[in-house]
Amino acid sequence: MFKKPLSNLKTSAPLRSSDRRKLKQRIVAAYGITSEEGDILVPDGLLSIKFSTHVEEPGVVYTHPDGNPLWFTLGKNSEDLIPTVYTLWKKQDLLPFLSTPAAVVPILIGGADLMIPGVIHCPMALNEHQLVAIRQYSRKDGKPALSPPVAVGRMALPSDQLRSPVKEKGKAVHVIQTWKDHLWDMGSKGDIPADTVLDQEGEDISDSEDEKGGSNEAAATPPPASPAPEESEESNSATYTPAEVTELLHKALLQAISTTLKVLPSSSFPIPATQLYSNYILPCRPAFPTLVIPPSEDAPRIQSKEAPHVETEITIKASSHKSLTTFLKAAEKASLLTLKPPQKQQPDVLITAVNVAHPEVASHKPFATAKDIELTAAKKAAKEEKANEAGKELEVRELWKPHQSTVELFEEFGVDKHELFSMEQIRSLLNGYITAHDLVNPREQAYINLDDLLYSCAANESKSKSKGKDKGAEPEFTMDRFMKRDELTKKIVGKMQSWYEVKTEGKEPVTKKGTLKPIQVVMKVRQGRKVATLISGFEPFLLIDAEVMAEDLRKACAGATSVSPIPGKPAGSGSEVLVQGKQSAIVLEYLLGKGIPKKWVEVHNLSGK
Template structure:
């Protein structure tokens, strides 16, 4: 379900009453949770957000997030735990094990076939068709997938362990997992249930994994193969499995050595090493000489972040440098690059020593594309990666409006959508019987509505308001806010109304016109990238300079009246709504051909 990227529609903090209702629903869905575990699972005071998403196939899903990690998702009023929740409560669901090579197929959207399920000596847990189950990897009790059984345990055995056994909903390494902190599964020892296994565990030996005789009559291990059949994953063949296991053993050994070396370093030293790795990776694979000069902020956001390995996150404050400018100064002292302040307050990388020994000696980590492939597709990726943000106007309860909203449980600063404001006002009017009996299009103004919505000069003159006037006055008296959701990121709520992209024309020397574009950053657009694309399209020089009177804003300036080309790029290619672009009416009028 989450094998492909989903779209976030809305994100709100859960209210106290909804939190209690959710806890009741969780208790009903997972009765084996104790009262103490239930309180930990749905905490009373910690931040808990509700996120509405749309999956790539159009499914509407509600996700509950706490401590930045999704813990539950809800589909058609049915609750399902995420892998983050199952790592804390590994025994929450009946579990079935599979082989490690199968995981990559499950993460790619495949279902789990019965030949890929490992039969433990103690037998399978008893489940019915439609039971929610966890999928684990052999040797680790930490779940890596959440699935629904398509057969009961008896039907699985009767089918000779053939056919599709589980419909997979969510896995470790899918996009729902990526929405969290991208942590890896913990290592949890398998539960020891067999008496012989218990004796081995007491002696310090690992429990043996064997297949019951009756099951071996139905399943020939040598005939199993890992390949995708009708979108389902099965097990690898015996020879391939031996090779995979040998490779995994070697990888595990090297990984353990690497982890031991990393564990010996402080978190600060580890973050320093991660910054160095991403820095050299970005210079070697992402940046070309033609990109210079390059804004340091763009280099960090667009190049270094994309080189960060999965499961890790760059955070300059956790490093010894504390500021990215100090990190670049250190690299400058090593004569790897040169940074200059081309415009006041805006630093850019102006030169890179591509022949520096550290850059030449750097090896690209496995899992990343080669430098040449990255460079060839760089300009193309820039255009394809952009997704127009979703912008939702919101309203905050102001001091003046507190009396009107406190009956519905809201206080100063509560963030509401326009529909929520409308419902609260309508409920207030009906509860206080303020609808005019003679004309239901009007609402009688009581003392609270008078104080909240009317000016001093109006209070003695107006006794009734039309519904539309009442609602518009409510919105006008509230604090304007807006929520911006960029593709693949959590929604961000900002104060005020969002500023539109501002396009203006200016006169320069010799009566030449230039087009100036501001506020691109507010919509997730890289000004340098926009300048480069425009320069190529219209064959005119483009530059970037700070916006006068600001510290962190820049503007794009390009020769001539290029509003026609800008409109086509912003509206058609980037698919930004026209209402968020200001100045398109200044485009040059095309003359008629004679």
């Protein structure tokens, strides 16, 4: 669909907050994700751009403030929101997927559809026209591996027909968008995430199809079923009978009705059966099935105190129903939900309502679900990533160099007068000198008796009392011969030369002469009533050009930016970045994200509001 450049591209326009919330609600309902996940996949500052494809089909693409396209629609007045590859990289389980050999991926990127012989793995219960992702199958160190999604498309036929031995030719998936196509080129073009290495061959991913064929038309046979599991040598394992799997899925349905389905607005119905199964029932399966329903066959064998490993896959295929439609009809007979027969345009059974007041739902005891475990792991990973990012904070140090009257003092300290010293080092050297020369006042321990060297460093030279004195006359000092330790340190540092050092992880530290001042973020009224945010003094901290910073803030703030010299300062003294609007919060977040310590950023509101 996007093998050629987009045409009739309109200027990007930021979505209003209300439109963004509506878009998020539609996506949360359609894909069965949490509100927190919705905030990640539909972020603040989302932009919309109208376009036409090379076949003159109109569409709208919704992009992240950083430019990455996240969602798009195709067709006039279409309400089907399709995730892009960038979105699927953020949440790889958003869509069910099919896998294909590495040799097929370049053909898909070139604009071809996925053919039946090129399919290695295909899940059950996929309907015609259902959105799916395509992932590349490979082997790494003898283990099967799956890449992140490399394409998005719609099923050309139901998955049960795809698995049929009679179906050996034809299209499996109509590809819509791929990695490295022209829609993908609109974004940052970042590196594809790492592959997921599987511990063992799954039921649908087999060695027989590994890297088979050199083209998408290569012959392939349906993946063989995996052999029956052998008796485990360990006692801490469990298997379930089909009837018990059915009961576990029934519990998952009750969990879904009492939690996620219960809060869905009525406008979210009807829901296709496969969507209910993929987005609501499967995520609500028990994370620890043996605590919900003990396996009858293996109960005597389970002796370990740890949760046993469940060898049976808790899916419709392993249940006594074998069919999703049969399972749902049984739920309808129990008055848990209401079904609607398949329609012409939608061959899937539809769920029109769920009975949240059903006695079984009311008496259902919640349990930890598979999705809960995934979310916990995701939060832990995000927390670790945030901690790693925090570890990349810039290290900013103020330094001082001996100058004028302090040079002799530092020579007396026994250090090189050309070195740079931090405040801690200066205090340590001074304390050592005071102790060595026994300069602590015996009566007032808080005061230091000044010897001639300290006195000459700390004293302030005053103007001659008489104008008639010669210019060469010695200056008069008006200061006591004792001083508090901190005050003495401050006096000595005040006569030294100021320097600073900015150190970034993995790079050589940058050391410069001068006094380091915090970055200024000022909101003020300009051009009548318009408020703008001005950023200056960032050059010592950021190793990026002002133009790059302005472009980053333009995307983050979804507003106009500009770069100009600082008014009232000589040329070459720095630049000032202007962002339209009151954007101090976003600017502060941007600067902190670059590793600048918060103490080195000052925010001022001079807009009078």
